[in-house]
Amino acid sequence: MEFIESEDAKKIALLRKVRLMALGTLQRARSAAIPPRWLRISRDAFKALLNPDYHKENSINEITAIIYDNKPQLVRLPYILIDGGDVDERTAAGCAILFRIIFYQRRGYFINCNEMVHRLQGFDKSADVSRNSLASELKQHDALFINEFSPILFKGWMQEGEFFEEIIADRANNLRPTIISFTKSISKIEQVTDLSCGQHIAKLSGIETLDPNPSESCLRIRVGVTA
Numbered sequence: 001m002e003f004i005e006s007e008d009a010k011k012i013a014l015l016r017k018v019r020l021m022a023l024g025t026l027q028r029a030r031s032a033a034i035p036p037r038w039l040r041i042s043r044d045a046f047k048a049l050l051n052p053d054y055h056k057e058n059s060i061n062e063i064t065a066i067i068y069d070n071k072p073q074l075v076r077l078p079y080i081l082i083d084g085g086d087v088d089e090r091t092a093a094g095c096a097i098l099f100r101i102i103f104y105q106r107r108g109y110f111i112n113c114n115e116m117v118h119r120l121q122g123f124d125k126s127a128d129v130s131r132n133s134l135a136s137e138l139k140q141h142d143a144l145f146i147n148e149f150s151p152i153l154f155k156g157w158m159q160e161g162e163f164f165e166e167i168i169a170d171r172a173n174n175l176r177p178t179i180i181s182f183t184k185s186i187s188k189i190e191q192v193t194d195l196s197c198g199q200h201i202a203k204l205s206g207i208e209t210l211d212p213n214p215s216e217s218c219l220r221i222r223v224g225v226t227a
Contacts, residue, residue, distance in 0.1 A: 025099075025102060025103050026039070028102045028106075028107060028108070029099055029102050029108075031107075032098065032102060032107070032108040032109050032110055032141075033109060033110045033111070034095050034098060034099060034108075034110050035091075035095070035110070038091060038092055038095035038096070038099075039095075039099065040099065041092060041095065041096035041099065043064060043068050045092075045096075046064060046067065046068070046092075046093065046096045047060055047061075047064045049085070049089055049092060049093050049096075049223045049224075050063065050064070050093075050221065050222070050223060051084050051085070051222040051223055051224055051225060053225070054084065054222035055221075055222065059213065063213075063214075063219070063221065066214065066219070067096065067097055067100050068100060071104045073214070074097075074100065074101060074104070074177070075101055075104055075106060075142070075143075075177065076175045076177070077177050077214060077217070077218070077219050078171070078172035078175060078176075078177065078178065078217045078218065079168075079172065079177075079178055079180070079204060079217060079218040079219070080094075080097055080177055080178070080179040080180070080218070080219045080221065081180055081182070081186055081204060081207060081218060081219070081220050081221065082094055082179065082180070082181040082182065082221045082222075082223065083181070083182040083184070083185050083186040083221075083222055083223075084185065084222035084223045084224045085222075085223035085224025085225075086224065087148060087183075089223040089224050090147070090148070090181040090182075090223055091147055091148075091181065092223075093181070093221060093223050094110075094145045094147060094179045094181050095110065095145065097145070097179055098110060098143055098145045098179060101142065101143040101177060102143070106142035106143055107141055107142045107143075108141055108142055108143035108144065108145070109138070109141040109143070109144050109145070110145045110147065111138070111144070111145070111146060111147065112147045112148060113146050113147060113148050113149045113150065113153055114148070114150075114153050116134075116138070116146060116164075117153045117154060117160050117164075119131070119134050120134065120135070120158075120159075120160035120163045120164065121155065121158040121159075121160045122158065122159070131163060134163075135163045135166060135167055138167045138171075139166075139167055139170045139171060139174075139176075141176065142176060142177075143176065143177045143178075143179065144171065144176070144177070144178050144179065145179040145180075145181075146178065146179070146180045146181070147181050148181055148182075148183050149180050149181065149182050149183065149201070149205075150182075150183040150184065151192050151196065151197050151205075154196045154197050155196075156194075156196035161195070161196045161197045161198050162198065164197060164198050164201065165197075165198025165199060165200055165201070166198075168180075168198070168200050168201065169198075169200055172200070172217070180201075180204070182205065185208075186204070186205055186206070186207055186208055186220070187206065187208040188206050188208060190205065191205045191206035192205045192206075204218075207220060
């Protein structure tokens with residue numbers, strides 16, 4: 001009888017621990033500003049987002065396994081790049097990945113690229129403090145999802161590209177994953193050819209394919225049936 005009671009106590013303690021972990025993950029996800037509709041995306045839902053014409057053979061299963069099972073690799077990938085599909089599919093994929101990193105006891109943050117660029121643009125001296133503060137904050141998150149990057153958001157002469165370059169370069173150097181979804185396809189045709197957004201994003205915007213995928217520094221994801 002004592003053995004049964006002891007086992008019951010262990011089960012109750014385990015259930016409490018699991019519940020506390022789940023509540024902690026949801027709290028961190030909300031703090032990360034993940035939109036409620038994209039807060040929890042199942043493995044099967046994520047797999048369904050991946051483009052089978054781009055991810056050949058068994059790569060859909062392999063990429064899904066990295067996102068949902070391979071903590072050591074996922075939390076140290078400098079860049080995770082997403083294109084294809086529509087805005088909802090790209091956002092869903094990025095939020096699924098961000099949530100999984102948060103699940104691994106990490107802190108993350110979701111920000112739309114247009115909001116980030118607007119906050120990095122400055123028109124007077126007083127704006128410099130807030131810009132530096134935002135740049136410092138975005139460098140420090142364990143994971144950062146920059147949603148819907150487009151070069152047309154950058155004016156160039158407002159220095160927002162320099163701040164953007166500083167942020168993603170610092171994050172890559174410190175092996176903090178940066179997830180970036182692209183409004184247009186990642187390809188040589190659509191590649192950013194000037195430096196108004198920074199050197200790193202110009203290079204990343206042309207990585208249409210990777211072999212192997214992921215490489216040591218980058219995971220490429222294409223969603224939807226067509227790019």
